[in-house]
Amino acid sequence: MTRYFTNEHEWIDVDGDTATVGITDYAQGQLGDIVFVEVPEEGREVSKGGEAAVVESVKAASDVYAPVTGTVTEGNAALTDDPSLVNSDPENSGWFFKLTLADKGELDGLMDEAAYKDFVASL
Amino acid sequence: MTDDTLLEDELAPPETLTLPLDGWHRAQGARMVEFAGYHMPIQYEGIMAEHQWVREAAGLFDVSHMGQLRIAGPNVVAALEALLPADVAGLGEGRQRYSLLLADDGGILDDLMLARLPAGDPLGDGDAGEPAFYMVVNGATKWDDMGHLRERLDDAITLNLLDERALLALQGPKAVDVLDRLVPGVATLGFMQAGAFDWNGSSLWISRSGYTGEDGFEISVPDTAVEALAAALVAEPEVKPIGLGARDSLRLEAGLPLYGHDLTPETTPVEADLGFALSKRRREEGRFPGAERILGEHVNGSAMKRVGLTVEGRQPVREGALVIDEGGAPIGRVTSGGFAPSVGEPIAMAFVPAALAAPGTAIHLLQRGKPHAATVVPMPFVPHRYVRKGAPK
The missing domain is CATH 3.30.1360.120 (Probable tRNA modification gtpase trme; domain 1)
Structure with a gap:
């Protein structure tokens, strides 16, 4: 399994044709206390860079974009009941959705963990 | 993101x-x-x-961005009453009141706190004998407020921005x-x-x-x-x-409006449900900016009213969301909203038609194309815990 990162602060774990998407620890820290998450439903087609989920903190609403094109296979239902999982465990149990990749070539432009760390440090 | x-x-x-x-x-x-x-x-x-x-x-909050003003002079009571609907004459030394700076059409230019300074004028330069007041206005509006006050106040009245004081x-x-x-x-x-x-x-x-x-x-x-x-x-x-x-x-x-969001120059005190800021004597006398319109609304009600809402579900509904009727037509607007930590659910303030302002009324909201159900509730959402002492003056 390989983990990639986007410059919109999402992470994506890829295992064959399937992937899991969430937001990074840096992103949750910037957002602050998260009070609501809306994840996509199973079967929804998402396209790279398009809106896929909504995350709301006490102070603001933000969109989460799909890092790659694909078909959603599962949204994380646990976030509906406990949105604060995104604050407490953003890069594990606080995942947003899983999808089937349409084009693995889209992964080429994403960052690995070291590159993402450098990117965050530059902000 | x-x-x-x-x-x-x-x-x-x-x-x-x-x-x-x-x-x-x-x-x-x-x-x-x-x-x-x-x-x-x-x-x-x-x-x-x-x-x-x-x-x-x-x-501890730093609110030093707010404008702290000292206003003093021989006829300052009458001069302030010409601009605010508060009973300034009846405000005793060391007593503070919430008031509104009103435009000539009755719109709210700012909301503010006004206190009468005691003899000795602790914030002044010792001008003897003149009544003096301390006013706190909003940070974003303080320059406009000062312009409005200076233009309307007699030249004999001193208006100081206490910009060497923090708050x-x-x-x-x-x-x-x-x-x-x-x-x-x-x-x-x-x-x-x-x-x-x-x-x-x-x-x-x-x-x-x-x-x-x-x-x-x-x-x-x-x-x-x-x-x-x-x-x-x-x-x-x-x-x-x-x-x-x-x-x-x-x-x-606490149900307290925020200027620039819940209150604007297009809002009147009655629409904003701030009727308590219209002192009884001032209502009876009627000599304040926009008195005709405001007193008419005080007696007959205003077309729109600021209300509190609780929102169903967990998603916050924020400033700018629309209040819609059964057919989806916009009939009002959310002016503040968010998740309320002490209530445990999303709450909002909105301006709705007066017919929909009673507690318990179901309200339909629309935010980014998505409908939300809400209910009018009395404000404050969390009870005030003020400590009152002595007889009101």
Whole structure:
């Protein structure tokens, strides 16, 4: 399994044709206390860079974009009941959705963990 | 991910000003944002934790961006009554009142606190015998307010911006214990009473008031002493610094409107449900800006009304969301909204047609194309815990 990162602060774990998407620890820290998450439903087609989920903190609403094109296979239902999982465990149990990749070539432009760390440090 | 509603610090315009506690906030770990033209702390440890801390202990807010004004002169009472609907004549020394700066059409130019300074004029230069008042106005509107006041006030009346004073607020159920420890005597003040106090040789003007619904104080302090006072306050175990984020969620739960959002020049006091700011004598006499329109609305009701809403589900409905009728047509607007930490659900303030303003009324909202169900509820959402003393004056 390989983990990639986007410059919109999402992470994506890829295992064959399937992937899991969430937001990074840096992103949750910037957002602050998260009070609501809306994840996509199973079967929804998402396209790279398009809106896929909504995350709301006490102070603001933000969109989460799909890092790659694909078909959603599962949204994380646990976030509906406990949105604060995104604050407490953003890069594990606080995942947003899983999808089937349409084009693995889209992964080429994403960052690995070291590159993402450098990117965050530059902000 | 994008965050389209917050102007983060790096995006702030270059002319953004700094306040006396700027370095202190950063040293306390604050995240700074641009607000009302100043770099201001939006949060320290987190909005939710800071909010709860104020409800349970005591929080220190820096509100030095607000305009502190001293207004004095021979006919200042009549001059202020020509601009505000408050009973200024009946305001005793060391008494404070919430009021509204009104445009000629009755629209609200700002909301403010007004206190009559005692003999000796602790914020003045010792002008003997003239009545003097202390006014606190909103930061974003203070320059316009000063222009309006200067234009309307007689030349014999002095209008000073007290820009060498900072303003702190200490809010929460333990605020009185903490502040009385540092500044003995403040516990004798009741809600909306104010007085001059000394702290280590600095002259403080302290009122028992605030913007959270909790007991607490607002403290005007010379800017040269504010860092020492802030440090002394947070050194007390009950006190933590609190940012603008929690200030907004606390005031929303307390049902208190925010100027520029819930109140604008297009809003009248009756629409805004601020009828309590129209003093009885002033209503009877009627000589204040927009009196004809405002008194008409006071008697007959206004077309629109500010109400409190609880929102079904967990998703916050925020400023700008529409109030819609059964057919989907817009009939009102949400002016403030968010998740209420002490209520445990999303709440909002909205302007709705008067026929829909009664508690219990079902309200339909539309935000980013998505419908939300809400119910009108009485405000405040969280009971006020003000400490009142003595007979009202």
